[in-house]
Amino acid sequence: MTAPFGVTPGDSSGVGPEILLKAFRDGRIEVPVVVYGDVQALLHYARRLGYAVPLNVIEGPAGYEPGALNVIDHGILREADITPGRLNARSGAAAREYVIGAARAALSGEIAGMVTLPMNKEATQLTDPGFVGHTELIGAVCGVEDVTIMLASRELIVTHVSTHCSLAEAIRRVKQPRIRTILKLTGDAVGRLVENPRIAVAGLNPHAGEHGLFGREEIEEIQPAVEWAREQGMQVEGPIPPDTVFYMAVRRKRFDVIVCMYHDQGHVPLKLLDFEGGVNVALGLPIIRTSVDHGTAFDIAGQGTAQTASFENALEFAVRLARISGTGPGRSQEG
Numbered sequence: 001m002t003a004p005f006g007v008t009p010g011d012s013s014g015v016g017p018e019i020l021l022k023a024f025r026d027g028r029i030e031v032p033v034v035v036y037g038d039v040q041a042l043l044h045y046a047r048r049l050g051y052a053v054p055l056n057v058i059e060g061p062a063g064y065e066p067g068a069l070n071v072i073d074h075g076i077l078r079e080a081d082i083t084p085g086r087l088n089a090r091s092g093a094a095a096r097e098y099v100i101g102a103a104r105a106a107l108s109g110e111i112a113g114m115v116t117l118p119m120n121k122e123a124t125q126l127t128d129p130g131f132v133g134h135t136e137l138i139g140a141v142c143g144v145e146d147v148t149i150m151l152a153s154r155e156l157i158v159t160h161v162s163t164h165c166s167l168a169e170a171i172r173r174v175k176q177p178r179i180r181t182i183l184k185l186t187g188d189a190v191g192r193l194v195e196n197p198r199i200a201v202a203g204l205n206p207h208a209g210e211h212g213l214f215g216r217e218e219i220e221e222i223q224p225a226v227e228w229a230r231e232q233g234m235q236v237e238g239p240i241p242p243d244t245v246f247y248m249a250v251r252r253k254r255f256d257v258i259v260c261m262y263h264d265q266g267h268v269p270l271k272l273l274d275f276e277g278g279v280n281v282a283l284g285l286p287i288i289r290t291s292v293d294h295g296t297a298f299d300i301a302g303q304g305t306a307q308t309a310s311f312e313n314a315l316e317f318a319v320r321l322a323r324i325s326g327t328g329p330g331r332s333q334e335g
Helices: 016-025 039-049 089-108 121-125 134-142 167-172 176-190 217-231 242-250 263-274 309-325
Strands: 005-008 033-037 055-057 069-073 114-116 148-152 157-160 198-202 235-240 257-260 279-283 289-292
Touching: 005 089, 005 309, 016 039, 016 069, 016 309, 033 039, 033 089, 039 055, 039 069, 089 114, 089 121, 089 134, 114 309, 134 279, 134 289, 148 176, 148 263, 157 176, 157 263, 176 198, 176 217, 176 257, 176 279, 198 217, 198 242, 217 235, 235 242, 242 257, 242 263, 257 263, 279 309, 289 309
Parallel strands: 005 033, 005 114, 033 069, 055 069, 114 289, 157 257, 198 235, 198 257
Antiparallel strands: 148 157, 148 279, 279 289
8 A cells, every 4th residue: 555644733732633634624634644643632623613524443554444534543542532622641742652653654665754743842742751742753763863854835945053952952052063064964865855955044143243242152153064064065154144035035035945044043934934734844854754733722622713724735755755756646555
């Protein structure tokens, strides 16, 4: 059969399960998918919201049956454990296990890639204090450390030197080796979508440091990394003042991607441009992983009002990457 894509529904106290159910109900899932989650959580939301979605519990991707939402049931949560909109240690721990299960399946080649719906960091940290985020967890499962996230929308693509850490720590991480790694990951990833991508590198400080007046990171760390990337044959410019680089990329179309120095530097403009449709892509992993670019939205969980656009785009992007790499629809598997 064609290798399906794995989907993790995220924290069952948030909007992930209902987004998955709604997208399936509305015919927005057009490729085979297998859900790594708890069938009781999906049943809870299907009943609560009146979604007539047929659920089929299977032992593994080889048992996939068309016409239903196929679920590998982790058996962690009962319906009584589901608390829409409320912090729940049990659902936070379960969400972590779904991700581990899907990542292992992707590593073994059972699935073509994985698409993740949102986890709640605070809930998961109640049982795993060291949990930082999806990308780092999947990296640990895959045995890699040099990972980052790329955010993609219709108008903008950004990657990050650091993501889930304090701003003070983010500044400390602006070092040549890390910037080189992110430039290489960015060039490799975007180069699969655009030939010889034009990469902009944002500065860290106002006005990109103003020749050292507002900081020396641009002179001592960022510029040398940019020069290194050029020596590798990459088409890179920077460091460019953060307050102009996004205008240059979006309005002037001068760049295909921007390498940002920290989380909010890239997230804020992308979410302003396309809050509902943005896609999160993990870079540096030996597997394909995309995700929605929003959180668990506890304030609207269980109300049936959550939008499915980001999930649909994330699945579409995963399919696109899999086709490029030869692991998606069209790749045959035994079983």
